[in-house]
Amino acid sequence: MFKNIKLFFDKVEEFQSICIFGHVRPDGDAYGSAMGLKLALDFIYPDKSIYAVVDQVDQVPDGLPVAKRPGTLPDDVIRKSLCIVVDTSTVERICDQRALQGAYVIKIDHHPLTEHFGDMEMVDPDKVACAQIVASLLFTVFPVISPAAATCLLLGILTDSGNFRFTTDPDTFTIAGRLIANGADIVTLYDKLNTVSLESLRRRGQILSSFQTEGVLAYEIFDKDQIAKLGVTADRIAPMVNTIGFTAECPVWAFFAEYPDGKYRAEFRCSRRYDVSGVALALGGGGHQQASGAQLSDGEAVKKAIRLLSALLPK
């Protein structure tokens, strides 16, 4: 854990006004970390003015508070505030650039450290969610936090860990248990996160009825016309690549989605025994061992990607 926890809470005590910012195009973790921290501090310091600032997020269940829209806090409020930026690795991605004008600026994040900003940083890239870091911080000092705060923080953990599928860290589970014991409404969160539309369920059926395989690779090419017929965009369909993933026979899988200009967005995934990042790199893209992608210029490049991926060997 961090060496500056005492300083963090000293700063929280010192300021009458605290503004907490997430990143642009926020997800459940950006909202959950910002709003969870705000609600926890609200409960402990009812006389302080505390704001959470992020755009609206789909995954938030009804009943949880809506954050302030970026750009809506007056300049003079920000300037006299402790500004805390959560779940955001670079200045460019802060949802309201004025966050850096705060009287004191703290960064709390779980992304790999690529850019320093603020007067103090608490960054741990080994944690699956920023909300887990925020919850750990709070529990270091406060044995109990409010149920609403716990719900927001658990939302961050659930969304960034894919319902606990992408974490191998015992602390994720310990913290989740503690948040639930503090009243986090896991029933409502699961209902919200696991409910899909009939349309997306039928779309999943279309995808599963038409994918192809070659060697270790399962893949699907969506051309412009198919994408239009599915009623989506290349950028909406490409991230659904895991729909055809996790089979015993094809430990590598990919989606190729054509943009209106004839270029393709390619998403590559694989089981832990493989590594698709080299192929992505060779095609001008990048990413992680098990999840990477590239922008491909045409159908020929798609064929090359299929050739490279289908012949991948175990690590």
Place this chain on the structure above:
Amino acid sequence: MFKNIKLFFDKVEEFQSICIFGHVRPDGDAYGSAMGLKLALDFIYPDKSIYAVVDQVDQVPDGLPVAKRPGTLPDDVIRKSLCIVVDTSTVERICDQRALQGAYVIKIDHHPLTEHFGDMEMVDPDKVACAQIVASLLFTVFPVISPAAATCLLLGILTDSGNFRFTTDPDTFTIAGRLIANGADIVTLYDKLNTVSLESLRRRGQILSSFQTEGVLAYEIFDKDQIAKLGVTADRIAPMVNTIGFTAECPVWAFFAEYPDGKYRAEFRCSRRYDVSGVALALGGGGHQQASGAQLSDGEAVKKAIRLLSALLPK
């Protein structure tokens, strides 16, 4: 927690030979509870003879030990042993009926208590997995258990909780975290539990491409011929009902699968806001609020079920 924990460990200390039994047609929790307890005690009492007895289970990753087949332990070993029956609610379901001939018999279970057996019972129906109870018991006395034991117990929790989706108990998470901290191999477990065959993925696609909706109900009727074409049986396809579940528009869902004799196996499911148990009861079946089923005599009964389910109102 239980009042007889001290007596439990007194009995474990007292006996030189311990036989641990699961239920017939075992699942991950039956195997995980029995083998987890055996491996944990093996580590602590290397001089005792400890046996886990359950049939082979699909969900067990390679590398974990295979349990003894029911029926293979000699009678005289069982008669002089402490016999522990895990994850089994009735005598009829014990995988080896001779378990009750043990010198002292302990039942550890998480099913609703419908039948007493043994000299001592530790039953908590509020726990999502028997393995969670076993882990709690062990951690009450031993701060550390072996990684192999922790892996088996985590397998039980993962399978019975559906990767943590069906639990709202903070202890489930706390115990899971502690098992991982003890070396439980969550990576291997997730890989094993989340890997499907290409065939089952394509079958999922066929199901998602052909289901129907009526009112609040999403449903699918599989007649004999379709089931043969899918290469399965009515009893294999019916439990896959959740493939079409959890949509915003259809909070109630059902599968109807025809047996060769023209009867249908019906499986009903619903979101927490609904209750399908009344419909199941009215059709001669039964079950829980959110998961019940019935055997239906013919296609007319299927139509009636669809009529009743599609008109269900929120609780």
